[in-house]
Amino acid sequence: MTRTSFSFVLNGTHGLALASGALLVPSADLLCVADLHLGKAERAARRWGLLWPPYETRATLDRLAEVIAVAKPRVVVALGDSFDDLAAGEAMAQEDRDRLALLMQGRRWIWVAGNHDPGPAGHGGETVPEFRAEGLTFRHEAQPDADPGEVSGHYHPRFGLPGMGERRPCFLLDQRRLILPAFGAYTGGLDARDPALRSLMENQALAILTGRSALPCPLPPRRAAARRG
Template sequence: MNGTAFSFTLNGTGCLALPSGALFVPSEDLLCVSDLHMAKSERMARRRGIMLPPYETRATLDRLGQDIATTKPRCVVALGDSFDDLAASEALDPEDRDRLLTLQEGRRWVWIEGNHDAGRNAHGGEGGECLAVAGLTFRHIATTEPTPGEVSGHYHPKFGLPGFHERRPCFVVDARRLVLPAYGTYTGGLDAREPVLRTLFADRALAVLTGPRALPVPLPTARPLSRRA
């Protein structure tokens, strides 16, 4: 990974936050991604009549394929909201479906259920509400009182460097838990300082920004109040 990843330890397990927003656990040859939201354009058209370019799933799978080629994992964990809903998973383009199955070949693939895609899908692999591996517990939504080593997604955290307007998808991590950024192409984000997310973490937490390299920065304890004119 050529020094572009950020190395840290969570509950005694060495982890790498990759610039793409994926997590790699070298001791387990495990790659984890969260909130792919595949086939979101299909759901937006079906439910709201909003037409978006229908290429987000392909772009997401291309990036995932690159991370798989780089890390060569024995196990891939998709940490929930992999599809924008279960109907969207059934409507997946045949070419994207074939690509997804190709990525699964020769490795364990675990679909963690999310709030968008609770229930089994028909795209191979195995499913469940959580997975415990090597001192880490993978689930979609963080619990109020975490099991040490909790890894989750759901919030789509974003953060930016002080003085810059651009916010990037980011990991949020402290000594107890980790929240992954959204990996999908059509995904928004929540400021990592918002109380619903920030209060899950200790005062000394890091935001690890995605981009050309994974960049760790201290995460303030609260989002600044907007100034009134």
Template sequence: MNGCAITVAGANLMALGSGALWWPQERILTVSDLHLGKSERIARRGGAMLPPFDTEETLRRLEAEIDALDPDQVICLGDSFDDLLAADAIAQEARPRLAILQAGRDWVWVEGNHDPGPVDFGGTHLREVHHGPLTFRHIAEQATGEVSGHYHPKARIVLRGRPIVRSCFVFDEHRLILPAFGTYTGGLWTSHAAISGLVGKGAQVVLTGKVATRLPMPR
């Protein structure tokens, strides 16, 4: 498995190179900020005409993690759709694939700032999820045991003499911020006060990619 073991509020987790979070003991897979339908939303609002393959690629990567891990529960940690009109626009493409992924497991859509209303794609729609020592919500509230998303953290480091930019997990012993799992998603540097102010001085990152890498958080 391409991932790094981390511990948050006493829960032993795996930060995977794909950007997904795996909780082996509870068999829970968590992904954040899928932003399905983002290319459609950008085009609809008069922005750049991006190749409309982001939903396909994001779902393909999600399918790969679910096939590999066979989780009992999947938590989508908010901003799963770029907005509610985007959800309607991609329904024909996404609905059957999501139905297959949801079959036989508990599926939770945590509400985000892009998709605050109910989403008619199966599963359960909740503001936040409490499980053992962890609380899963979209935007951090600086609570112990909090697993959140929203900020799309990314790190800029020099590794073996080469500059590298990667999306990343940010965590300390009390809380964790997930990277965006979606294909067309930007990011916020870990040095930004919105992120650095949420974690302690000893915070670390796990860089996503072919080899997940754990490092001190760049500030």
């Protein structure tokens, strides 16, 4: 049976990790996505001369539109690195700008600053260093000593089980924090067992795989992960 979401409680707040890679907080009527990286192909062409198919912005906005159409959130939080850099945000095609403006219409839209987009996004909404709602703190990058209830992105975590084949983008969840997968197209990922990620998570942490279903999997304990590396 396909499971479209995984239900959990973090710092007393109920959340749903969606198979799409978005987070829904029903009590706040809030949808959260991380690391859209809009304009990644434009930045790659501008900075390195790489000619990737320039469709990732539209593909990402299409995916986001599908999630918003179902969830109908009052608030959307984009959890940093929403644009691949500030110039990529400025260079968005008018059709993509119009699509984004339509998604933002009639709801509160929060741009959390990331390392790729530390300044104003220039597309409306509110740009903040972090955002708090319903006992949760939304920021771009996890802080090791964060209070319980931290929700972040930045790392693009991926995880897979033996025999599964390719690692899938995943949420990472423990009693203190939730790390979201990258939502954007053309985004790579970091193995959830990598020390940079595993050191942030408690031993009883879960990886919630995304894709056709939201599949919870226990992460290997820290010592096992360290031996693997």
